[in-house]
Every structure is written in C-alpha cells, then in structure tokens.
Amino acid sequence: MVETIMQQGLTELSAERVFRPLGLTRTSYVWQPAFDANYAIGYDEQGQPLPKRRRTKAGAAGSLETTPADYATFLAAVMQGKGLSSAAKAEMIRAQVRIPYQAQFGPLATVAAPDSNRTIQLSYGLGWGTFESPYGPAYFKEGHDDGWENHSVVFGNRNKALLLLSNSSNADKLFRELLEKLLGDQTTPWQWENYVPYNHPTD
Template identity: 80%
Template sequence: MQGRVLPPAALAEMTRPQVRIPYRSQFGPLATVAAPDSNRTIQLAYGLGWGTFQSPYGPAYFKEGHDDGWENHSVVFPQQKKALLLLSNSANADKIFRPLLVRLLGDTATPWQWENYVPYNYAEK
C-alpha cells in the first residue's frame, strides 16, 4: 500500500490564513488583550487547524500542542523546504523551543511570545 500525498489544493486551503489573530497571547489573561504590531507585521492567523505567518523565508505554518507531561511544536517553511518537529515528554519543553528554532533553523519569526514559548533564561527588557 502506497502512502498518499495531500493534494496541493488541500494543503493550500489548510494553510490559507482564514482568521487573523489580534491578541497578545494564545491562552491566559493576555488572550483578550490587543496584540503588539508584531502580530500584524507577520500576518499571524489560523487556517484550518494550522497557525500561519509570514517569515523572512516566505509563508510558514505551524501546529503545537500540550497537556500534562508533554509539549510539541512543528513549523514548516515550504519555500525553503525546511521543517522542524519538536516532541517532548516534559511539560516544560516549551522553554527550549525558541532556542531550538533559532539554532536549528535560524527561525526568529515564529510567534514564540504569542505561543508562550518564553525561554527559560529570557529576561524581558
């Protein structure tokens, strides 16, 4: 049995920005507070189950999740043919996601503050 590839039209629809994200944070008390200009600059939005944004590498899409005892994050830069999938069995792994994205992909565009991926050694200035 051969694997199936998602048709290009289906992928385009899944990752087409459909709902703009105007809030500072994905969850918590800041989830209803107006976002800084950075969300508009990167055109942060949701498609069909996938977050989307514009990066220096072109359009990108991401998916993340968490529960007690695990965290995950994936990001895809289709024009660069680059992607990263981070899976962990720790509820604290999100604290290393941003440094990994920067180090492994040179990704400084993923909306890490909106996703609350605040690095363990981050000191806000």
C-alpha cells in the same frame, strides 16, 4: 461535523484516510493494546512522573498518541502534499482567521496584540497556524498537556521543517532557542505561544 457528514467516527476515519495510507503504525486517537509494550510517560514542572492516560474516546483536539517517527512521516507527507490536491493543501495552509491577541491562552488571550502579530500576519489556517517569515509563508502546529509540550513548523519555500516532541512540561522553554539555532527562525510567535525562554544558569 466531519463524523456526521461521513457517518463514521474519528478513530476509523483517521486510520482509513491518513494513518494506514502513510504507514503510521504507532498512531491513533485512542489507546491501542500494541502501545502497551513501548510508550513514554510525561513529567511535570518539578520533574515528577505523571500517570499515563490511556484514552478510550477520540478527541480531535488532544487525544492523539503518536511517535516522533510517525509524526515526522506525517509532517513530510503534508509538505509533499501526499493524499491532498494542490487546491486542498493551499486552502489548508492559507491564512483564514487573523490572530489579533497577545497570547494563545490565559488572560492575555483577549488583549490586543502589539504590531508584531500584524507584521508577521499571524493567523489560523485549517488546522494549522500560519505566519509570514523572511523565508516566505510558514505553517505550524503546537500542542501541550500536563507533561507534554510539542511544536512543529514548516517553511515551505525552503523545504525545511522542525518537529519538537517532548515529555516534559518544561520543554517549551527551549523551543525558541532551538528554532533560532536549528532553522535560523526568529519569526515564530513565541510570545503568543508562551514559549518563555530558558534562563541559562550563571557561573
């Protein structure tokens, strides 16, 4: 829809409106030749390396290539409202659609959720998930693919955020504990996101 209205492709739009203004030199929706000199590969659940996908077609839902430094810069810019009017940012992170189901994917994605979802008012904004926490409203973005698990969350009233980017299909098992230990966050809907907690080995 955006491409049709703007008469410009996602790759060009994102670079012109977001990546270049923020100085994100290692970020693109398609593979760039400059990335060949330095990139990570993903690892599956058994710890085996996976072939690197070099996408040539932009896909808003999952083709983004970036680095921890670039994405942290982007996340800080969103927090500070850089390039956004106050009204636009408020609309972006406002709860737009309630999430009433137990899981984001799989068979439980159509099963009614317990009261915990309603308690935190779990919802979608515009491009972000939203929920209410003891620290005030929060917004988050997560993503995954074979060999990759990522999560970011912002608590605007505290001016705090956490960014987790990983190249392992097993990393999401650590996310709940990291959120609790580093931010004191016990509200993120880890069950809905299927962040199955890591089981510590017993001695």
